[in-house]
Amino acid sequence: xxxxxxxxxSAVPGLVAVAVAVMAFATPFAALLAVPAVPLVAWFExxxxxxxxxxxxxxxxxxxxxxxxxxxxxxxxxIAFAVGGPIVLIISPAVQEDLGPAIAASVAGAVLVPVGGxxxxxxxxxxxxxxxxxxxxxxxxEVVASRARLVDAFDVxxxxxxxxxxxxxxxRLVALSMRLGLAKLDLPPGxxxxxxxxxxxxxxxxxxxxxxxxxxxxxxxxxxDRGLAAAIREAASRSPVPVEVETxxxxxxEQVETAAYYVVSEALANIAKHSGASxxxxxxxxxxxxxxxxDGKGGADPARGSGLTGLADRLAVVGGRLSLSxxxxxxxxxxxxxxxx
Amino acid sequence: MRVVIAEDAVLxxxxxxGLLERFGHEVVAAVGxxxxxxxxxxxxxxxxxxxxxxxxxxxxDEGLRAxxxxxxxxxxxxxxxxxxxxxxxxxxxxxxxxxGYLLKDRIGEVSEFVxxxxxxxxGGMVVDPEVVRQLLGRRRDPLRRLTPRxxxxxxxxxxxxxxxxxxxxxxxxxAAVAKHIANIFAKLDLPPAxxxxxRVLAVLAYLRT
Numbered sequence: 001x002x003x004x005x006x007x008x009x010s011a012v013p014g015l016v017a018v019a020v021a022v023m024a025f026a027t028p029f030a031a032l033l034a035v036p037a038v039p040l041v042a043w044f045e046x047x048x049x050x051x052x053x054x055x056x057x058x059x060x061x062x063x064x065x066x067x068x069x070x071x072x073x074x075x076x077x078x079i080a081f082a083v084g085g086p087i088v089l090i091i092s093p094a095v096q097e098d099l100g101p102a103i104a105a106s107v108a109g110a111v112l113v114p115v116g117g118x119x120x121x122x123x124x125x126x127x128x129x130x131x132x133x134x135x136x137x138x139x140x141x142e143v144v145a146s147r148a149r150l151v152d153a154f155d156v157x158x159x160x161x162x163x164x165x166x167x168x169x170x171x172r173l174v175a176l177s178m179r180l181g182l183a184k185l186d187l188p189p190g191x192x193x194x195x196x197x198x199x200x201x202x203x204x205x206x207x208x209x210x211x212x213x214x215x216x217x218x219x220x221x222x223x224x225d226r227g228l229a230a231a232i233r234e235a236a237s238r239s240p241v242p243v244e245v246e247t248x249x250x251x252x253x254e255q256v257e258t259a260a261y262y263v264v265s266e267a268l269a270n271i272a273k274h275s276g277a278s279x280x281x282x283x284x285x286x287x288x289x290x291x292x293x294x295d296g297k298g299g300a301d302p303a304r305g306s307g308l309t310g311l312a313d314r315l316a317v318v319g320g321r322l323s324l325s326x327x328x329x330x331x332x333x334x335x336x337x338x339x340x341x
Numbered sequence: 342m343r344v345v346i347a348e349d350a351v352l353x354x355x356x357x358x359g360l361l362e363r364f365g366h367e368v369v370a371a372v373g374x375x376x377x378x379x380x381x382x383x384x385x386x387x388x389x390x391x392x393x394x395x396x397x398x399x400x401x402d403e404g405l406r407a408x409x410x411x412x413x414x415x416x417x418x419x420x421x422x423x424x425x426x427x428x429x430x431x432x433x434x435x436x437x438x439x440x441g442y443l444l445k446d447r448i449g450e451v452s453e454f455v456x457x458x459x460x461x462x463x464g465g466m467v468v469d470p471e472v473v474r475q476l477l478g479r480r481r482d483p484l485r486r487l488t489p490r491x492x493x494x495x496x497x498x499x500x501x502x503x504x505x506x507x508x509x510x511x512x513x514x515x516a517a518v519a520k521h522i523a524n525i526f527a528k529l530d531l532p533p534a535x536x537x538x539x540r541v542l543a544v545l546a547y548l549r550t
Contacts, residue, residue: 170423171350177449178356208446222426225402230428237427
């Protein structure tokens with residue numbers, strides 16, 4: 001219905017434009033009327049879409065000009081055929097001498113009314129879409145860009161947390177552990193105080209180990225310093241399932257390295273938790289293709305709310321793609337491609 | 342011994358100075374960044390250098406790079422790292438003998454830490470047991486040819502232990518350890534050269550896989 005109204009709204013200025021054009025044939029000066037008309041037309045186009053004030057001035061004017069010269073004319077022709085055609089057929093008994101075919105034409109005209117209406121609605125929708133695309137381009141790109149900004153902000157934040165912990169809590173714990181170690185030396189072995197200090201020392205040591213593991217998950221230092229290849233090898237060496245790594249990577253853009261690293265972490269965690277594999281492999285090369293596989297039981301399903309969906313989102317931000325093949329019975333292969341200049 | 346320390350966290354730097362002085366060593370310079378470290382070490386020519394990995398201005402791996410540079414100048418270096426990074430360990434071991442790579446946590450094990458520093462100063466090689474433990478989890482060529490016992494011995498070599506100390510650890514005779522080590526060298530295709538040199542190569546093979 002909205003599409004129909006939208007289209008019919010074209011008829012009014014369309015007819016005006018036709019009138020002006022007809023005058024222009026008579027006197028070329030009338031064509032000058034079109035010049036101030038363009039912004040007016042553009043405003044009208046935006047108003048009937050209900051679109052917000054455009055940020056793309058030139059696009060708006062372009063749409064105005066296109067409407068004036070071409071689109072409204074097409075609208076008029078469409079309306080004329082879709083509405084006028086059936087009407088002419090329906091009223092044919094009134095104008096035709098020969099009643100038989102005239103009545104048949106009239107029936108045909110009545111049948112054609114919904115067809116004409118449908119065609120009008122379709123055209124109206126197409127016109128709306130066209131106008132909207134022209135007036136508000138890049139909406140998808142903006143979504144992707146805003147997502148990228150979010151991810152970047154998130155990464156920056158992770159890095160800040162890692163640095164704060166490294167410079168703060170970790171250093172303090174090391175210093176504490178050192179003091180306790182020294183205190184142990186001063187206390188007579190076997191005394192109650194020595195035992196207390198020894199157990200405090202052990203607590204501090206445990207806290208350090210836990211904090212270290214936590215921080216590694218937040219942001220691996222080696223990724224920043226040495227890049228993706230080193231970080232992949234490092235992650236693979238911590239995997240409980242033996243992982244073969246083949247890579248000839250150079251340094252890649254930071255967002256690409258980070259996104260790829262999280263894919264590797266997530267994949268290795270999945271392999272350790274669910275696959276039952278006896279071995280796994282990671283092959284990464286070029287700019288940038290990576291394959292991660294295992295000889296486990298397969299059946300990995302992105303739809304089942306694993307971390308895989310999150311990975312795909314994460315990759316989409318850097319324009320990357322993730323494909324997964326995991327038939328029941330295995331093997332599972334994940335392929336990641338990220339374009340980078 | 343005369344020691345130069347580089348560590349950007351003041352708390353820890355002061356602590357390290359106190360600890361080493363307590364064990365009778367002389368800290369000839371304690372600095373807070375990699376550039377100052379290189380200057381101080383070249384000026385004082387200490388018996389051993391102790392440095393953090395991450396320091397100003399870039400807070401990446403300045404300390405490690407400075408340490409590798411100083412090692413090339415013939416100074417023994419012990420690198421302290423907040424994290425176990427095999428990449429760093431391998432780069433250091435590549436720099437030759439008289440190198441150490443320890444987790445900062447080990448500073449708390451005061452006696453072991455001072456002992457490790459001694460070994461590095463004497464031209465030994467010390468790699469954090471945690472690095473070794475992680476590496477032991479990986480079985481790959483050329484290490485695949487080693488028996489579990491030989492791998493265990495190689496792990497202890499990588500920690501910079503002497504034959505006698507390995508024998509004590511595994512409760513076997515020195516002769517048995519020597520035999521294991523000979524087998525390891527043979528299996529890793531290490532040419533018969535100076536024993537110490539072969540040890541380094543074995544550890545390298547170990548860290549590279």
